[in-house]
Amino acid sequence: MDQDNKVQCCILSAGKHQNLDSACCLLDFSNGKSILDWQIYSLKAVFPNPEVRIAVGYKYNEIVEAYPCLNFTHIVNWKNGSPLRSFLEIPVNTSSPVLVMYGDTVFRNESIRSISKIDSDVVIGIDSKWLSRYSNRNSDDILRAEKIFVDDLGEIEYTGLLYLSSKTVKFIKNSIHVNNLDTFISLVDFLKNNNFTCTYFDVNGDWAEMNQEDDLVQFLFGTKAQTLNRIRPRLKKSTICDQYVCRWDKWINNKIAEVDAIQSSFLNQKLIVRSSSYHEDGWHTANAGAFESVLDIDSSVNGEVFKAIELVFNSYPRVSEKDQVLVQPFIDNTVLSGVIFTCDLATGSPYYTINYDDKSGSTESVTSGLKSNLRTITLSRKNPWIIKNIDDRLTKLIDAVQEIEDVVGFNKLDIEFALDEAGELFTFQVRPIVVEHCKSVSDEKIYKQILFAQNRFSSWQNASLDIKGEFTVFSNMADWNPAEIIGQRPSVLAVSLYRHLITDEIWARQRHEFGYRNIHPAPLVHTFCMQPYVDCRASLNSFIPDSVPDDTAERLVIAYLNILKNNPELHDKVELEIAFTIWTPTFREEANGRLLKYGVTREDIDLLEDGLKDLTKMAFTRLGKDLEPLDELDKRFNYLKSSKLGLMETAYQSIELCKEFGTLAFSHAARAGFVAISFLHSLVRCGVITKSRMLDFQSSISTVTRDFQADCLSNSMTLDELVIKYGHLRPGTYDVNQKAYWEMPEFYFYDSKPSDDCSSINKKEMCETFIFSRDEMNRIQEVLENVSNSMNSTELIEYFSNAIQAREKAKFIFTRNLSLALDCLSEYGRKELNIDRTKIGYLSWSDISDFSVGQASPELLKCQINSRESYLTCKQLVKLPAFISSVDDFLGFEHETSSPNFITHNNTVAELSFIDSCKNENLEGKIAVIPGADPGYDWLFSHGISGLITKYGGANSHMAIRCAELNLPAVIGVGDKLYSQLSSNRIYMLDCMREKIEHV
Known part of the structure; x- marks a missing residue:
């Protein structure tokens, strides 16, 4: 030619x-x-x-x-x-x-x-x-x-x-x-x-x-080795190492020749032998990390090379003649390594997700899934260069990944990488993300939602007249912890009911009645892209005693906010690690150590201590009066349930009665419960009692949960009687999508009877009475005299019991009204609107209120539901951190490493089982894993679980108290990061004494 x-x-x-x-x-x-x-x-x-x-x-x-x-x-x-x-x-x-x-x-x-x-x-x-x-x-x-x-x-x-x-x-x-x-x-x-x-x-x-959108990607991607070889010549911003591809047909025909060829290609080098099977990474399946890799092989030792190749080939489920093993130089001086997804794995939304290890020096720690000290960063593709503010070393990674996207003409990729000590970035693998994403929202619409949220954040930095502090930050787990109670992405209905019943008005009213500053009408919870967050400045203002003068309050709030901003990992422990909200015997030492370096004076601490002593003293005596409205709510609930009102009218009145007589009393009871638990923990810290004695005391307190447990284990109550008493409970108190106990009674009450040896509580334990020793009571009395001369230690212990009981009882009572309203709304949707309960979740409280007075029709309700469903789909695709302190956080953030709360000193080794709602499976002996520490999950305790893990929840949350009461090993509030690393159906050790949770 x-x-x-x-x-x-x-x-x-x-x-x-x-x-x-x-x-x-x-x-x-x-x-x-x-x-x-x-x-x-x-x-x-x-x-x-x-x-x-x-x-x-x-x-x-x-x-x-x-x-x-x-x-x-x-x-x-x-x-x-x-x-x-x-x-x-x-x-x-x-x-x-x-x-x-x-x-x-x-x-x-x-x-x-x-x-x-x-x-x-x-x-x-x-x-x-x-x-x-x-x-x-x-x-x-x-x-x-x-x-x-x-x-x-x-x-x-x-x-x-x-x-x-x-x-x-x-x-x-x-x-x-x-x-x-x-x-x-x-x-x-x-x-x-x-x-x-x-x-x-x-x-x-x-x-x-x-012909099809993904034809080029299918053409480009082959085995691991083929893909790397095809893109290697076009990459300038990352390195793909030299490679030798050992094919199965050549290996079985002449293994010695293949080993010789490998040794000739990599003289006197350390090697890594990796899988490159046709079954590993296709367009429709991914088996990342499923096959063997062998690291740090001495190329000069024939036996090591031979064994490594055999081991990798043997890890394939079946071997075809063209299957391969990939041999490359081993990079042993890495400073970090990991995996980056170039879109959200679940939704396909425009985000980079980087999961990496910068501690172990291993190049396999992320894909192997055996390390727990991994870091995770989420970046909006709109401006991924925010990475400079999080980990500047990864700027080079973003550059390289964008080059790979250009080369392959596709932006849904899973890329393995490493950075060495010399600053050279290596690409180890590029594979398509095989999850099918039915995304109907453009990236630009998502970016507009992010911009709107940033603008709202900036506008909310301006405080109202009665609010102290120069700036604010937002947390989804501070104060009334909305992420735990209504979830990270709650329905419109859940958010609006939570705000109406508690966080718009009742929360501030309760604080003021208790003796704190009056900051009404400041709302506590705001939403960014329909994700609820606590305004931490409003929250911290509400914890300043009313007796503290404005200038001292200003300094305290500024100090609290700065401590929180500098220690964002404490955002779910604001009352334990940042703000002082009651007086405890360890107050003075802790306040001096925490506040003086942030500009708070000793005089300010004196004023704060005086105010907190008065608050705490009043807390010990006011509980009975605070709970009185619950009796009225109980009467009116029974009347309402037997009335002939329509479904929507019943829902409306049930919520209004709940607000009038229920949630304020519950808020007071919750505050009393916090006072009791915090004071008990303080007694442990100052050596008055031991932790084990405190846990024994908590286990002796008779609560609604203990009653539920006893009734389920007993044969004295019929199923109908159990439904009448407990049927209103549901996992997710505000979530209309979750079925109440009455809707699945056989499962919640009788599905799995625990055996005597694995039950978390038995009848003998229920009958035991705990008594503090005379020496303990004397030491408690000495502490008590610092805050109250009109109360003795016996009365204080009685208050502790009553307060812990009251919080659970109040929640049990007021949630009957809430559950009834959700039942009525669900039924109305089914009967009158011909929609399921998921769609009802798009209604708001204002829709219900308008309908009750004739300002809304069924047709208008359906229009509202349809328009919100379309509008909110976009918001649901936005990814936000648990803690927001700047506008940059909306574009990129590192997932927090929470400090979990380990409950009891017990341990268990068992299989994990994730419980998003009810599951028709045997949970006996398993460690249950749930999203939040919500009382609607109390049914778990009748199923013989051996332990509990929750994503959200604090040391004083419902499930923390329940597990302490039942002496059940638990880890409450592991946070987003650790929660995402847990794997269902795998065995874990939960050791509360040593505060460890790890895969076995």
Whole structure:
């Protein structure tokens, strides 16, 4: 062939794409790159300075505008033409060979290079594997394929790739008979008949025709080794190490030769042998980390290399002759390594998620899943350079990942990486994310929601007149911890009911009645993208005693806010580690150590101590009066339930009664319970009692949960009686989507009776009475005299018991009204609106209120539901941190490492079982894992669980108290990061004494 002549490359792209409203060569690969970009790159990689000529027709102006430096031929009559007619209109030099390709196809550089080196007048690119090229190729695609019959192969597909010698080009341009031909297949037959040598080149399925959006990605990705080899020449911002690919057929035929070849390729180097199976990472399946890797192999030792390759091959479930093992130099001086996803794994939203290890020096710690000290960062793709504020070392990673996205033309990738001590970034693996994402919201709409949230954050920095502090921060677990109570992404109904019943008004009213500052009407909870957060400045203001003067209050709030901002990991422990909200015997020492360095004076601490002593003293005596409204709520609930009101009216009145007589009393009881638990913990810290004695005391207190446990274990109550007493409980107190106990009574009450040896409580324990020793009582009395002279230690212990009981009883009573309202709303949706309970979650309290007074109709309710569902879909895709202290946090954040609360000194080793709601499975002996420390999950205790883990919840949360009471080992509030690393159906050790939780 005339290889010395400059090759002319003709790209035929005059037609419209068959599936999209786009010119063929402009088909976008999700990152702004097109087929034409890929083709030009491939041609330049094979031929030095190729003359590229492009036939354009449909939307030719867009193509010319996008690529002003390329050589175009406008095919005016493209609608009635054919690819061959387009080629014949392109002016070419008849003294040079021509490579022809369709505008919607891509080929490997190797294929283009090979076809140009074949000594033949005409070389035709064919595909013998055309029927099986992609597993999901549809029948229409196959039907439209250009077929050609070739001896020995039968009917195969013509790929559009054609190489013509200069002699052939001259003949075609000078022959008038060519004008009578319609297709390239007919042109090939014509050339054969004119004695031109024609050779077929089989690409064996290794090409892509861009009929579907993911065709290029399927074409690009192969085994681990193949993918790395294909993208390696185009990467400038990260390094893909040299590699030797050991194929199974070669290995079994001559293992010694393969080992010799590996040793020759990597003289005196440390090696890593990694899996590269065809079953590992396909377009439809991913088995990341499923197969063996062997690290730190001495290449000079034959036995080590041999054993490593055998071990990796043996880890494959089945081995085909083309399966591979990948051998590369071992990078042993890494400072960090990990995995980055270039979209949200669950939703496909535009976020980078980086999971990495910068402690162990291992390159396998993330994919192996055996390390717990991993860091996780989430970055919006809108501005990923926020990474500089989190970990500047990863700026190089973002640069490299964006280059890989450009190279592969796809932005849903899973990439393994490492950074060494010299600052060199290595790419170990690139695979497509195989999860199907049904995302109907554009990235731009998500970015607009982020911008709106940032603006709201900035506007809320301005405080109202009675609020002290120069700035505010937001937490989803401070104070009334909304992430625990209503969830990170609650329904509209849950948020609006929580605000109406507690966080808009009642919370501040309770604080003021208790003796704190009056900050009404400041709301406690705000939402960013429908995710609830506590305004920490409002919360901290509400914990200042009313007797403290304004200037002292200002200094205290500023100090609290700065401590919180500097220690964001404490945002779920504001009352334990940041603010002082009651007096305890350890107050003075702790206040001096915590506050003086933040500008609070000793005089301020004196004033704070005086105020807290008065508050605490009053707390010991006011509980009975605070609980009185619950009796009225009980009466009115029974009357309302027996009334003949409509469903919506019942729901409305039930909520209003709950607010009037229930939630304020519950708020007081919750505050009393906090006082009791905090005081007990303080007695432990100052050595008055031991922790084990405190736990024994808590276990002796009779509560609603203990009653529930006893009733479930007893045979004295019928199922109907259990439903009447406990049927209103539900996992997720405010969540209409969760079924109440009465809806699944057999499961909640009787599904799994625990045996005597694994029950977390038994009848003997229920009857035991705890008594503090005389010496303990004397020491408690000494402490008590610092705050109250009118109360003795016996009365204080009685207060502790009453307060702990009251919180649970108050919640049990007021949630009956709330549960009734949710039942009525769910039933109304089913009967009157013909919608399920999930849709009811899009209603708000104002909708219910408007309907009750005739300002809303059923039709309007349905319109509200439909419009909110569409609008909120976008908000639900925004990812936010648990703690927000700046506008940058909306664009990128590191997932916090929480300090879990270990309950009891017990331990257990058992299988984990995640409980999002009720599960019809045997939980006996298992460690239950739940999202929040909500009382609706009390049913778990009747199922013989051996331990409990919660994502959210504090040391004084409902489940912390219940597990202490039941002497059940538990870890309360592990946080987002650790929670996401736990794996269902795997064995874990939960050791509360040593404060450890780890996979066994």
